[in-house]
Amino acid sequence: MSPLGNLLRSSLGRKLIMALTGVVMVGFVVGHLVGNLQIFQSPDHLNGYAAFLHQLGPLLWVARIGLIVSVALHIWAATSLTLENKRARGNEPYAVKTWLRASLASRAVRWTGYIVLAFLIYHLAHFTLGVAGSDHFKSNLPTYTMQEDYRVAGFMVVKAGAVVADVHSMVILGFQSVAVSLFYIIAVGLLSFHLLHGIDSLFQTLGWRSTNWARVLRGVALAFCVIYFVGNLLIPGAVLTGAKGLRPGFSREAVKTTSVQR
Amino acid sequence: MVAEHSSKNFGITLRVWRQAGPTQPGRFVDYQSQDLNPNMSFLEMLDVVNDELTRKGEEPIAFAHDCREGICGTCACTINGKPHGPGKGVATCQVYMRAFRDGDVVTVEPFRAAAFPVIKDLVIDRSAFDRIQQAGGFITARAGSAPEANALPVPKPDADLAMDAAVCIGCGACVAACKNASAMLFVAAKVSHLGLMPQGQAERDRRVLAMVGVMDAEGFGNCTNQYECSAACPKLISHDFIARMNRDYFTASLRAAVKPASSGASGGA
Numbered sequence: 001m002s003p004l005g006n007l008l009r010s011s012l013g014r015k016l017i018m019a020l021t022g023v024v025m026v027g028f029v030v031g032h033l034v035g036n037l038q039i040f041q042s043p044d045h046l047n048g049y050a051a052f053l054h055q056l057g058p059l060l061w062v063a064r065i066g067l068i069v070s071v072a073l074h075i076w077a078a079t080s081l082t083l084e085n086k087r088a089r090g091n092e093p094y095a096v097k098t099w100l101r102a103s104l105a106s107r108a109v110r111w112t113g114y115i116v117l118a119f120l121i122y123h124l125a126h127f128t129l130g131v132a133g134s135d136h137f138k139s140n141l142p143t144y145t146m147q148e149d150y151r152v153a154g155f156m157v158v159k160a161g162a163v164v165a166d167v168h169s170m171v172i173l174g175f176q177s178v179a180v181s182l183f184y185i186i187a188v189g190l191l192s193f194h195l196l197h198g199i200d201s202l203f204q205t206l207g208w209r210s211t212n213w214a215r216v217l218r219g220v221a222l223a224f225c226v227i228y229f230v231g232n233l234l235i236p237g238a239v240l241t242g243a244k245g246l247r248p249g250f251s252r253e254a255v256k257t258t259s260v261q262r
Numbered sequence: 263m264v265a266e267h268s269s270k271n272f273g274i275t276l277r278v279w280r281q282a283g284p285t286q287p288g289r290f291v292d293y294q295s296q297d298l299n300p301n302m303s304f305l306e307m308l309d310v311v312n313d314e315l316t317r318k319g320e321e322p323i324a325f326a327h328d329c330r331e332g333i334c335g336t337c338a339c340t341i342n343g344k345p346h347g348p349g350k351g352v353a354t355c356q357v358y359m360r361a362f363r364d365g366d367v368v369t370v371e372p373f374r375a376a377a378f379p380v381i382k383d384l385v386i387d388r389s390a391f392d393r394i395q396q397a398g399g400f401i402t403a404r405a406g407s408a409p410e411a412n413a414l415p416v417p418k419p420d421a422d423l424a425m426d427a428a429v430c431i432g433c434g435a436c437v438a439a440c441k442n443a444s445a446m447l448f449v450a451a452k453v454s455h456l457g458l459m460p461q462g463q464a465e466r467d468r469r470v471l472a473m474v475g476v477m478d479a480e481g482f483g484n485c486t487n488q489y490e491c492s493a494a495c496p497k498l499i500s501h502d503f504i505a506r507m508n509r510d511y512f513t514a515s516l517r518a519a520v521k522p523a524s525s526g527a528s529g530g531a
């Protein structure tokens with residue numbers, strides 16, 4: 001076995017994989033949130049952004065495959081390590097079980113992880129593939145005519161007048177369902193809880209944590225998770241409370257799917 | 263010799279894991295342990311119980327011990343769910359009966375892990391630790407009279423940090439406390455105390471690769487960074503050493519992958 005093959009099979013190597021894929025996924029969920037928060041701007045923003053992502057074509061697929069591989073490796077490593085851990089504990093359990101200091105987030109990390117996975121599958125089915133549920137997604141997407149140019153880093157990506165998919169309205173319609181919103185809020189809550197242990201943990205796994213700054217790291221991880229959770233809460237929260245409604249002039253009858261620029 | 267008791271004697275119910283042999287099934291047995299001096303040690307209490315069992319013609323409780331002063335790492339009881347019982351930074355032999363109250367039910371189990379099979383009652387087989395040590399927990403050096411102390415300068419902070427790792431007595435409490443039965447605190451301590459010293463540099467990469475390899479092969483679990491190990495450690499060894507071992511292991515693996523090896527073309531020097 002080559003040294004690198006050994007590394008990837010070893011206990012520490014699979015933990016390394018979990019940490020690195022965790023970093024990739026954290027990067028993604030942060031970017032995803034920042035992108036989604038454009039819902040609080042005019043529809044030009046979220047719709048222009050969505051059209052821009054689709055324009056990326058092959059690049060979008062590179063990102064998607066990278067993410068799929070990360071999720072798969074993360075789950076593989078988590079599952080194989082967990083099975084080994086169960087075996088290592090042995091057949092005879094302790095009669096008296098105690099916890100000396102492990103945090104609640106760390107004890108729940110497996111469950112939060114697998115529940116987040118279940119949500120992820122539903123979420124992709126819902127918004128990306130359009131198979132789950134309602135009549136207003138994907139198969140029956142409303143269109144939107146760009147009022148202004150949409151620029152990314154100063155570059156023009158979607159021109160005013162272009163007809164694009166109305167993702168802005170689709171998100172609002174989706175979250176107007178209390179069940180969808182609650183499910184979403186619970187899922188991001190669990191993900192934030194997963195990351196409360198995960199972010200702290202990944203520094204230890206990579207060998208960058210030490211007692212000298214462990215308290216600072218915990219604080220940063222906690223702040224990150226709270227901000228991440230609140231940021232995600234804002235979107236369904238604003239829709240449910242009616243603070244964020246459908247754009248004026250939105251009508252489902254105007255829906256026309258064929259000539260959409262996506 | 264224990265000092266005259268400072269307070270009243272008391273009694274507990276001792277609930278002990280009894281297992282006649284490695285392949286026999288075990289079970290908990292209750293013993294009434296009365297008239298205990300609060301200043302006697304936990305192991306002395308077991309001695310008293312065993313005296314009584316012996317007098318009654320019963321099999322005494324097997325438990326491992328040697329130094330009885332917290333330096334050999336032989337004693338290994340999980341007391342009321344915590345390896346080495348109540349208190350911070352103590353081995354089983356350093357627990358005193360004053361840590362308990364009259365009428366307490368005190369549950370005593372062996373350190374549990376698949377890699378630490380029970381031999382009898384509270385005695386476990388920790389030879390897996392020896393095999394990890396034999397894989398690299400040493401330096402290769404000329405043995406003989408002690409070398410001149412100042413020939414090899416070691417910065418004081420490094421020596422102190424190395425000592426923090428070197429205090430490991432190899433008792434296995436880290437494994438016993440870890441919900442994954444991971445040996446990473448033990449291995450990290452052994453890897454780090456030599457890795458921090460100049461004498462340990464020549465074999466540093468080989469050491470960490472070999473010791474982690476044997477650790478995995480012995481069937482220990484994998485750390486989930488919950489730090490139960492360092493909380494149970496009788497020497498309070500920090501889990502910072504696990505982070506250090508991780509770093510050492512990753513760099514050693516990368517170096518091993520790219521470092522050229524001699525082809526032996528010169529036929530040896």
Ligand code: HEM
Binds near residue numbers: 025071
């Ligand atoms: C999809 C299903 C998921 C499962 C089954 C899962 C499972 C796990 C498990 C079991 C751990 C081990 C924690 C430990 O060692 O104590 C972990 C760690 C981690 N997870 Fe997840 N997770 C999932 C999704 C995610 C997602 C979506 C993210 C990021 C957005 C994420 C980020 C992390 C991070 C950063 C760590 C820390 C790695 C380390 O221990 O060094 N996980 N995950």
Ligand code: FES
Binds near residue numbers: 326327329330354431
């Ligand atoms: S008997 Fe030596 S450490 Fe307890």
